[in-house]
Amino acid sequence: MKPMREVAIVGIGQHPWGQFPEKSMQDMGVECIVSALKDANMSWRDIQSAAFGAYMWIADRGGVPSLLMGTSIARMMGETGIPMVNCVNACASGQAILREAVLAVASGHVDTAIAIAADKSAGGFFRPQLRDASPTKFDRGGENDTDYIRFCMTGETNPAYWAMELRRRMYDVGTTDEVLAMAKHMTSEGAVHNPYARYRKVFTMEEIQASKYIADPLRLFEICATSDGAAAVIVTTMENAKKYSKKPLLVKAITIGTPTFGDPTIRLTFCSAFPRPGVPDLSESRNAIKAIYKMSGLQPADIDIIELPDNSSWHYLVYLECILGLKTGEADKMLMSGKVHPITGELPVCSGGGVAAQGEAVVAQGLSQVCQLVRQMRGECGEGQVKKTKLVNGLAQTYGYAGNNAACILHKAW
Amino acid sequence: MAKQQVPIIEGLFTWPSQKPQLLASKCKKCGSYFFPKVAYCGNPDCPKDKANMEVVPLSNTGKMYTFTIHTAQPAHPFRMEPFKPYGVAMVDVPEGMRVLGMTTTTEGLKIGQAVEMTVGKLYEDAENEYITWMWKPVEK
Numbered sequence: 408m409k410p411m412r413e414v415a416i417v418g419i420g421q422h423p424w425g426q427f428p429e430k431s432m433q434d435m436g437v438e439c440i441v442s443a444l445k446d447a448n449m450s451w452r453d454i455q456s457a458a459f460g461a462y463m464w465i466a467d468r469g470g471v472p473s474l475l476m477g478t479s480i481a482r483m484m485g486e487t488g489i490p491m492v493n494c495v496n497a498c499a500s501g502q503a504i505l506r507e508a509v510l511a512v513a514s515g516h517v518d519t520a521i522a523i524a525a526d527k528s529a530g531g532f533f534r535p536q537l538r539d540a541s542p543t544k545f546d547r548g549g550e551n552d553t554d555y556i557r558f559c560m561t562g563e564t565n566p567a568y569w570a571m572e573l574r575r576r577m578y579d580v581g582t583t584d585e586v587l588a589m590a591k592h593m594t595s596e597g598a599v600h601n602p603y604a605r606y607r608k609v610f611t612m613e614e615i616q617a618s619k620y621i622a623d624p625l626r627l628f629e630i631c632a633t634s635d636g637a638a639a640v641i642v643t644t645m646e647n648a649k650k651y652s653k654k655p656l657l658v659k660a661i662t663i664g665t666p667t668f669g670d671p672t673i674r675l676t677f678c679s680a681f682p683r684p685g686v687p688d689l690s691e692s693r694n695a696i697k698a699i700y701k702m703s704g705l706q707p708a709d710i711d712i713i714e715l716p717d718n719s720s721w722h723y724l725v726y727l728e729c730i731l732g733l734k735t736g737e738a739d740k741m742l743m744s745g746k747v748h749p750i751t752g753e754l755p756v757c758s759g760g761g762v763a764a765q766g767e768a769v770v771a772q773g774l775s776q777v778c779q780l781v782r783q784m785r786g787e788c789g790e791g792q793v794k795k796t797k798l799v800n801g802l803a804q805t806y807g808y809a810g811n812n813a814a815c816i817l818h819k820a821w
Numbered sequence: 822m823a824k825q826q827v828p829i830i831e832g833l834f835t836w837p838s839q840k841p842q843l844l845a846s847k848c849k850k851c852g853s854y855f856f857p858k859v860a861y862c863g864n865p866d867c868p869k870d871k872a873n874m875e876v877v878p879l880s881n882t883g884k885m886y887t888f889t890i891h892t893a894q895p896a897h898p899f900r901m902e903p904f905k906p907y908g909v910a911m912v913d914v915p916e917g918m919r920v921l922g923m924t925t926t927t928e929g930l931k932i933g934q935a936v937e938m939t940v941g942k943l944y945e946d947a948e949n950e951y952i953t954w955m956w957k958p959v960e961k
Contacts, residue, residue: 534896559898560953561921567909570889578932623890668865673911673921679856680919
């Protein structure tokens with residue numbers, strides 16, 4: 408087998424996050440492809456391979472064309488006969504498809520590839536997609552649908568799971584209400600000048616702490632909304648990158664994380680766990696982080712800017728610890744110190760306000776994080792630009808339910 | 822006449838029963854437990870042989886690992902009529918498994934407290950009451 412080639416990001420396109428009832432997911436995807444092509448000075452015919460995020464909620468809306476997003480969008484862009492693949496890895500899909508595009512180029516299969524995801528997740532709590540008018544007559548397929556079982560039999564919504572992990576954290580290391588509110592307050596200061604954020608305002612500590620409980624101890628403003636959103640990222644060989652971009656970003660490492668047997672976490676969509684000695688919680692996330700540090704030869708101290716999946720204030724804390732290799736509880740102190748302020752911090756985290764300010768658009772979320780890293784590392788964020796000037800290595804990690812994770816490290820290559 | 826109590830989804834716990842128990846799968850080779858039942862042992866080092874798996878009722882006692890009080894109403898297909906805030910918990914059972922489930926009350930829940938498994942109604946129609954398994958704090 409030939410050695411892998413170095414791969415760089417040369418074009419990004421993003422649609423703002425929010426609610427856009429006048430547009431289809433495919434419309435939003437096309438807009439992002441057009442922006443990304445323009446950013447890379449390319450035409451659609453330059454794209455030799457494409458990976459798409461496949462919509463997860465097709466029983467609610469979108470139907471099969473939104474699952475088979477590739478050929479659906481190709482009908483709009485114009486069919487060029489290139490390989491296309493559709494992928495669902497829950498909220499980690501965005502970076503999963505970027506990995507697919509990167510591998511297509513790294514392997515020598517093609518020279519230029521694109522990852523595209525468009526999503527309309529709006530609509531409150533995520534819910535099972537099984538449609539069974541008579542749930543007592545559970546068919547053979549349904550027996551494996553632990554998502555349906557947990558939802559109907561235990562009332563466990565996604566925030567309920569996060570809240571349970573959080574309560575245990577509060578019990579174990581004393582995380583306070585103030586810390587939870589601060590995670591939202593501080594990241595919201597990054598959203599004000601991010602044109603792609605849905606909530607471009609500063610949430611005060613008072614209003615966050617006065618917001619109602621959804622799943623005690625998590626409050627409304629400490630949980631991300633669900634949004635419409637779309638993004639696209641174009642990659643090519645490092646060798647060719649300078650032809651397309653003055654500021655290419657080398658993809659130093661990218662991977663998908665899945666769990667280790669014996670993880671004590673009762674992951675979303677499951678009803679139980681069988682903990683085994685020595686296996687950590689959130690193993691899918693820790694596996695992904697371990698892998699990207701190994702691939703890149705970097706360590707936490709080398710990372711200059713972070714996009715982490717702050718789906719809730721609990722996520723903010725545990726993912727800061729996961730990414731930096733901290734002990735449980737240490738993220739609380741780091742947050743309160745201001746070191747991780749999105750704009751002024753010495754280690755900016757969630758510079759555009761994070762998932763909290765965007766609301767989650769499931770399969771597109773990972774690409775949005777990558778787009779934000781690229782804009783910051785290129786220095787294109789205007790009033791939202793981080794104050795820190797040394798931005799050599801940027802890390803993004805996406806949380807996904809049911810044990811799906813993805814993470815990458817981008818490296819300044821100019 | 823009292824309405825019949827029917828599990829919302831059948832086959833997850835012994836029913837009808839005075840002392841209902843969750844039905845898990847146990848691997849005869851490695852001793853791992855899974856709930857709900859599974860066809861194959863999820864241990865990567867175990868052979869994928871359905872004959873290795875036996876259905877076992879779990880102890881109906883446990884210890885509260887964590888919980889939440891859910892105040893917002895989930896969407897369909899979750900049904901609770903009338904809706905009221907409810908508890909959801911993770912409970913460690915003696916078999917070494919951690920199991921999800923609603924709680925019978927939202928009052929006085931504590932990490933580490935002893936609980937036992939029971940059933941509770943979420944909704945009803947003209948003939949039946951529809952039930953699920955629930956964790957009930959035990960006075961000690």
